[in-house]
Amino acid sequence: MATTLITGGTVVSSTGRTEADVLIDGEKIVGLVAPGSTVFGSDLTASADTVIDATGKYVIPGGIDAHTHFELPFGGTEASDSFESGTRAAAWGGTTTVVDFAVQTTGTAVPDGLQKWHDKASGNCAIDYGFHQIIGGVDEASLAYMPKLVDEGISSYKMFMAYPGVFYSDDGQILRAMQKAAELGMLTMMHAENGPAIDVLAAQLAESGKTSPYFHGIARAWQMEEEATHRAIMLSHLTGAPLYVVHVSAKQAVEQLAMARDRGQNVFGETCPQYLYLSLEEQLGAVSEEWGDFEGAKWVCSTPLRSREEGHQDHMWQALRTNDLQMVSTDHCPFCMKGQKELGKGDFRKIPNGIGSVEHRMDLLYQGVVTGQLTLERWVEVTSTTPARMFGMYGKKGVLAPGADGDVVVYDPDGHTTISADTHHMNMDHSAWEGFEVDGHVDTVLSRGKVIVDRGAYLGSKGDGRFVKRGLSQYLV
Numbered sequence: 001m002a003t004t005l006i007t008g009g010t011v012v013s014s015t016g017r018t019e020a021d022v023l024i025d026g027e028k029i030v031g032l033v034a035p036g037s038t039v040f041g042s043d044l045t046a047s048a049d050t051v052i053d054a055t056g057k058y059v060i061p062g063g064i065d066a067h068t069h070f071e072l073p074f075g076g077t078e079a080s081d082s083f084e085s086g087t088r089a090a091a092w093g094g095t096t097t098v099v100d101f102a103v104q105t106t107g108t109a110v111p112d113g114l115q116k117w118h119d120k121a122s123g124n125c126a127i128d129y130g131f132h133q134i135i136g137g138v139d140e141a142s143l144a145y146m147p148k149l150v151d152e153g154i155s156s157y158k159m160f161m162a163y164p165g166v167f168y169s170d171d172g173q174i175l176r177a178m179q180k181a182a183e184l185g186m187l188t189m190m191h192a193e194n195g196p197a198i199d200v201l202a203a204q205l206a207e208s209g210k211t212s213p214y215f216h217g218i219a220r221a222w223q224m225e226e227e228a229t230h231r232a233i234m235l236s237h238l239t240g241a242p243l244y245v246v247h248v249s250a251k252q253a254v255e256q257l258a259m260a261r262d263r264g265q266n267v268f269g270e271t272c273p274q275y276l277y278l279s280l281e282e283q284l285g286a287v288s289e290e291w292g293d294f295e296g297a298k299w300v301c302s303t304p305l306r307s308r309e310e311g312h313q314d315h316m317w318q319a320l321r322t323n324d325l326q327m328v329s330t331d332h333c334p335f336c337m338k339g340q341k342e343l344g345k346g347d348f349r350k351i352p353n354g355i356g357s358v359e360h361r362m363d364l365l366y367q368g369v370v371t372g373q374l375t376l377e378r379w380v381e382v383t384s385t386t387p388a389r390m391f392g393m394y395g396k397k398g399v400l401a402p403g404a405d406g407d408v409v410v411y412d413p414d415g416h417t418t419i420s421a422d423t424h425h426m427n428m429d430h431s432a433w434e435g436f437e438v439d440g441h442v443d444t445v446l447s448r449g450k451v452i453v454d455r456g457a458y459l460g461s462k463g464d465g466r467f468v469k470r471g472l473s474q475y476l477v
């Protein structure tokens with residue numbers, strides 16, 4: 001098997017940093033050794049098949065984005081990144097594993113939905129991938145299939161308290177699914193917004209002529225997120241099912257999570273880069289020459305961007321520091337303006353919901369290190385180690401240690417990244433991050449020991465990525 005040595009860098013883990021060389025044999029890490037060590041018999045730099053010089057760089061476990069939607073049919077169209085384009089873009093940005101969502105809706109069978117996602121992904125991915133299962137139709141058959149999901153490496157499933165008529169589950173359905181999940185040890189992921197109330201508010205706004213993207217954020221008020229988060233936590237408390245709330249954006253929702261965690265509940269939350277940086281006023285309320293006040297459609301996603309005046313963004317950073325929120329995923333769900341977001345011109349309710357960020361998560365979060373919001377170690381923890389533990393991949397993923405997959409990123413802290421639709425690799429005609437300047441740069445990316453990105457060159461190929469069969473969460477208290 002070919003050996004690779006990553007030498008001269010600072011290895012950063014969730015718990016510390018050390019000057020060490022990383023030795024990979026084939027697909028697996030076999031050792032972290034002191035630079036110049038002859039413990040493997042000779043000077044490794046002379047004997048390794050490939051030597052990567054990481055002097056002055058950070059060497060970190062590959063990023064894990066546990067919330068993506070490639071090829072998701074949604075809002076009358078389909079998310080614009082395929083598994084091929086989306087995972088390649090992820091690789092460019094230092095992410096070496098994604099967990100996407102297979103879909104089941106009312107009247108369809110869970111295994112059929114899951115098989116569809118296997119068919120979409122198999123042979124097309126640049127990096128390793130797993131699935132959560134969306135259960136959009138809780139009935140006898142979908143409940144009966146949950147144990148099989150666990151056997152097949154799908155140890156988490158998502159339900160929606162929003163989107164009536166599409167993915168929505170009522171409280172009784174949620175209760176039934178959580179009872180089953182508690183038995184199985186499965187992690188329940190929740191889209192926590194009060195959908196029926198939001199739909200009434202949205203209709204009232206639209207009928208009074210308030211139709212621009214800004215009103216998407218008004219209709220999806222933080223009270224709707226706080227209330228649903230509280231309700232999900234109570235159902236989780238009653239049933240004993242571990243709960244993971246996705247795309248948390250309201251500080252009041254974080255407070256609900258913190259209270260539940262203080263009670264000792266297995267309740268967790270993720271936020272996304274958009275909720276750390278972007279706002280209702282600046283983005284959803286934006287006006288441009290090209291699109292007028294429809295410019296804000298670029299940032300229509302759910303949960304929505306929140307008011308900066310109300311302090312949600314600062315609260316998200318704080319919650320990441322205090323572990324009231326445990327990790328950062330993207331909820332990558334890209335739509336082009338032309339032909340897709342445009343469907344909602346004149347009515348914000350028809351704008352397909354979603355932002356694309358899978359390529360930029362590692363850089364955007366590293367910017368939090370630069371600005372003093374996070375430590376270097378916490379950066380690794382929230383982008384890689386905790387996602388691995390939360391979703392049952394730790395040991396294989398999320399850590400640089402003997403036996404782990406050779407998923408490694410060499411990150412240049414002196415590099416610089418300018419984000420633009422002109423240079424990104426996602427299949428989108430705009431960027432939610434256009435013009436963002438961030439310090440730090442992904443230099444080299446290895447996926448199971450293979451160099452797939454190296455200083456501006458893509459060296460991987462379609463089909464490099466394999467399905468990851470996940471175990472139960474390794475994060476529960």
Ligand code: DUC
Pocket residue numbers: 069074191300301302303331333353354355
């Ligand atoms: N939110 C989004 O913004 N897009 C996809 C689904 C979701 O919950």
Ligand code: ZN
Pocket residue numbers: 191246247302303
């Ligand atoms: Zn959601």
Ligand code: ZN
Pocket residue numbers: 067069331333
């Ligand atoms: Zn999502």
